[in-house]
Amino acid sequence: MSRDQDWLLRQLPLGMVSEDFFVRFVSIFQEQAGTLVAHADNLAHLADLKLTPPEMIRWMAQWLGLPGIDPEYSEAVQRRILATAAATLQLRGTTAGLTRLLELYSGGPVIVSEGGGVFEQGEAPVGPAWVVMEVPSTGLLEEADFLSLVLDEVPAHVHAEIWVAQRRIWPTPERLAEREAS
Template sequence: MRRAVEGLGTPYPIGAMLPAVFQEDPVAMSWTGALDEVLAPAISTLDCLAAYVDPALAPPDFVPWLAGWLGTVLDENWPLERQREAVAECVRLFRGRGTVDGLRAMVQLATGGEVEITESGGIRWSTTPNSPLPGRAQTHLAVRVTVAKGTPVDVTVLEELLVAEKPAHVPHSLEVVER
């Protein structure tokens, strides 16, 4: 007889929960043993559910599903550790979405490089009415990414990321530099 998952038992054998009269019946014990074998993977999964939803511990094939569950799309070309980091950071990144710090963190995660962002806007308060607005009149976002020499960066994917994460009305420029 071949087991569904070799060597996987159950911590809750059904036969042990039956009344003694059934535990003495070989047919009942054989039948409950078969149920134990079939249910063992489901019970094991439920017992380890916390590990499945932890991006650092989840099985590699479960990480993209977990990302989708959290509303994140992963680049399948990224190494597994970067994918795990993206899933782990996605809630924090969503909180900062649309801000310079959030955009910087997102681009750093995508490239592994150092990110400099220069924006044209600004914030200021004044007690004087009609005081000049901060920043420049023409809005613009300049993103400069510095990566180690030989590090592959897909500029098209990075452009798509910037378009998706920056405020829609702000034009941008992107520069990728190797050091």
């Protein structure tokens, strides 16, 4: 947005504009004020995923609860991660939300099976809630990072099983032994 050079001076009352002192005094601050107003004019663009700089993308990801986005990822991948996180925020912990995030992280098709649903009173299955997630790979992530991100999306009361390329990575045999012992 462009402004006339004397935009700040024109905001003074007419009686002050006729005084040379006020004109010179306000002129001192006009350039700095112009910089501040230009920053304010750009605020709407900073939150626009298509226009914001990559550094802002990583910062915005933290607003949505993501632990961070690796700056080594391409700008397109960073923007896709943020867009998916924003789109799935209201779906967090649901089958649809898990599916979209798993597709993002793994880079491929996923299968999410779960035992939840809506049941008539007294007809709900006995036992804990469960979810089984199957992905072809962990995508760009190390297995431990992938596991941490996925488990963070699963509701705490739900027993989760995660399979990567037909190999169960969660729960680990140690975790299963702990569960059986308790």
